[in-house]
Amino acid sequence: MTALRPVHACAAVTAAACLSVTLWTGLRDARVALAFGVLITVGELTRWSGPRVRQAAPLGTAGSLSYALLGADAGQPAGHGAAQVVTVVLAASLLGGVPHIWCGRSPTLDHLARRVLTVGFAAVCFQPLRHQHAFADGSGPAHALLIVVLLLLTALCDALLAAALAHARTGWPFGALLRDELRGLRGIGSAVCATGAVMALGVAVAGLWALPVFCLPLLLAQLSVRRYAAVRATYRQTIASLARATEIAGYTPAGHARRVAALSLAVGRDLGLTRPELAVLEYAALMHDIGQLSLVDPVPAGATAALPVPEQRRIALLGGAVVRQTGVAAAVAVVVERQADPCAEQPLAARIVRAVNAYEEKSRDAGPEGPLRALEELRLATAGDYAPEVVESLARVLARGSLTLPTAG
Helix, strand or coil: CCCHHHHHHHHHHHHHHHHHHHHHHCCCCHHHHHHHHHHHHHHHHCCCCCCCCCCCCHHHHHHHHHHHCCCEECCEECCCCHHHHHHHHHHHHHHHCHHHHHCCCCCCHHHHHHHHHHHHHHHHHHHHHCCCHHHCCCCCHHHHHHHHHHHHHHHHHHHHHHHHHHHHHHCCCHHHHHHHHHHHHHHHHHHHHHHHHHHHHHHHHHCCCHHHHHHHHHHHHHHHHHHHHHHHHHHHHHHHHHHCHHHHCCCCCCCHHHHHHHHHHHHHHHCCCCHHHHHHHHHHHHCCCHHHHHCCCCCHHHCHHHCCHHHHHHHHHHHHHHHHHCCCCHHHHHHHHHHHCCHHHCCHHHHHHHHHHHHHHHHCCCCCCHHHHHHHHHHHCCCCCCCHHHHHHHHHHHHHCCCCCCCCC
């Protein structure tokens, strides 16, 4: 939590200072400010509140960036400054967030702090430079190059802020979070930056009529991303349903696969896995026991960690074959197949699933001292069966006490 208060305090001070300056000097180019305010408000109204969303309001972000980088309106120099940019963006973001607050989906302080600081950074860098002779006309290659460079710097600033805030809230490695944010810039992030630049340049030449024309492609892209996310959610639900087959058939206890998946994800985040790697890890953890469906006699309580190594490998290979038949990604099948291989030969995801599965089986019905005893058994077996770095990561995750595992049934 160390980075939260400084970031929030810096955003609050910036917003208060910009609001004071705007109230003192008055609102300039009210027509332009109203147009961009409406655009940002609409972007916030269409804000996506689904899980695992990196860019929740792409239209609002693009509108904010374009207003910060606006140098002219239909060939006439713009009269607003950096303080007015931050004030208008903050007011529009809050106004567009009212329906979400009413429905209990309030925009977080992190979202508003990032918006204020990134937009303020872009405006402070651009507004003084646009008065220079090379950029005074609000068009031309030099002006376009300046906007592109500032957008790249602003995107990097936003990625750093997002990673720092996520690290402070979750404790996950900062490097992995930053890699995920930078990787996200290649997708919807690049579309947001491009739309912001095009709208700023379009308004400088054609006036405010450029706003609805150039924001339409981003709206369509946002709809496509939502549909893709819905497909991914359905895909995950299908995998979770397949994983429950062993529970319904009585081979594994109720909730075992979900508990292993939740704990494996926490360990994977602690070890710095990226989002694509975490997705593979989650799917493999959900389906790690599916090979037991081939057994004539179920293993007592589904505890495969106590079986002989050849039997573990046979179940793992059968599970991998089943996964391949379901059409799931081949990387998931590889992790399922190799979870019983020698530790030194396993990929990291397979090491995580193996250790977490053993911990869950050993601590499940062992009483209050079961988790500590299970963890000690894993540590004693790090010489050959379990990876030491995975076991220590598991210990750190359990020590935080912030993970809520699904209960049986």
